[in-house]
Amino acid sequence: MTGSILHARSCHHYWQGEERLSIKTFFSGRVFYAAGGGIHAVDPQSYLVLNYGQPYTIAIDSASPVESFCLFFDPGLAEEVYHSMTSKPERLLALPEPPARSAIHFFERIYPHDDLLTPALLQLRTAVMLCPLEHDWLNEQFHSIMQRLLQVHFNVWREVEMLPAVRAATREEIYRRLYRAKDYADALFDTPLTLHELADVAALSPNHFLRTFKQAFRQTPYQYIVSKRVERAQVLLLHSDLSVTDICFSVGFESLGSFSWLFRRRVGLSPDRFRRQGRS
Numbered sequence: 001m002t003g004s005i006l007h008a009r010s011c012h013h014y015w016q017g018e019e020r021l022s023i024k025t026f027f028s029g030r031v032f033y034a035a036g037g038g039i040h041a042v043d044p045q046s047y048l049v050l051n052y053g054q055p056y057t058i059a060i061d062s063a064s065p066v067e068s069f070c071l072f073f074d075p076g077l078a079e080e081v082y083h084s085m086t087s088k089p090e091r092l093l094a095l096p097e098p099p100a101r102s103a104i105h106f107f108e109r110i111y112p113h114d115d116l117l118t119p120a121l122l123q124l125r126t127a128v129m130l131c132p133l134e135h136d137w138l139n140e141q142f143h144s145i146m147q148r149l150l151q152v153h154f155n156v157w158r159e160v161e162m163l164p165a166v167r168a169a170t171r172e173e174i175y176r177r178l179y180r181a182k183d184y185a186d187a188l189f190d191t192p193l194t195l196h197e198l199a200d201v202a203a204l205s206p207n208h209f210l211r212t213f214k215q216a217f218r219q220t221p222y223q224y225i226v227s228k229r230v231e232r233a234q235v236l237l238l239h240s241d242l243s244v245t246d247i248c249f250s251v252g253f254e255s256l257g258s259f260s261w262l263f264r265r266r267v268g269l270s271p272d273r274f275r276r277q278g279r280s
Contacts, residue, residue, distance in 0.1 A: 002142040006070040013060040021073045024048040029066035038180035041187035078104045081146045109179040117148045177202040189228040190252040237275040244271045
């Protein structure tokens with residue numbers, strides 16, 4: 001086998017340890033991982049990639065069952081597929097196996113579901129639910145999904161190259177630290193977050209973090225957190241019976257006045273009017 005699958009449902013689960021290179025997906029609920037000094041929240045719109053040997057904890061605490069679908073890749077598969085994808089045919093004939101080299105280190109972050117990797121994950125999940133799978137077929141799926149994961153990795157490197165730093169290693173490290181803080185903000189946007197706290201997560205000075213975050217994501221950390229809160233508020237306004245005041249505080253705003261002003265500024269309507277129009 002080239003990997004294994006964990007497909008389960010649970011309302012409550014906690015685990016701590018380290019695993020193989022893995023892709024974490026969940027099709028209901030929101031699940032928190034702590035890894036590498038950061039916190040990552042995986043929901044049905046995203047997946048998380050963790051590297052081989054990365055210590056982490058997972059916590060599920062939900063009123064309804066959360067469906068997990070996680071793939072674990074055997075050591076060496078990423079390097080084998082990378083060698084096959086990036087080497088010329090004559091080199092592959094002379095050297096079928098990858099030469100000894102450092103392991104591929106993926107960017108550990110939350111990825112939005114996409115048109116590249118997600119269709120293969122969904123196809124495999126459907127197959128797992130329908131019938132027992134033959135090992136040979138499953139091995140092929142792991143190879144195919146690894147090819148797609150490496151293509152996602154190549155695409156991320158294009159983002160890394162756009163960062164304003166001279167040395168490639170510096171750009172890579174800045175990218176990893178910025179995304180560690182961004183994922184932290186995504187996971188905890190509904191709690192009080194400060195510039196200093198996010199900078200500490202990124203292991204950068206507050207000013208350096210502020211400048212590089214804005215360069216990378218075209219908005220400041222505060223603007224990003226507000227956008228997450230407003231997005232969540234829109235969902236609650238349309239799909240819950242919570243009052244506007246309760247929604248205001250549940251998404252992390254400190255006052256109803258600031259919530260209403262920021263919501264109107266970003267959406268163009270007051271929270272009450274947005275709810276009325278959305279339900280009419």
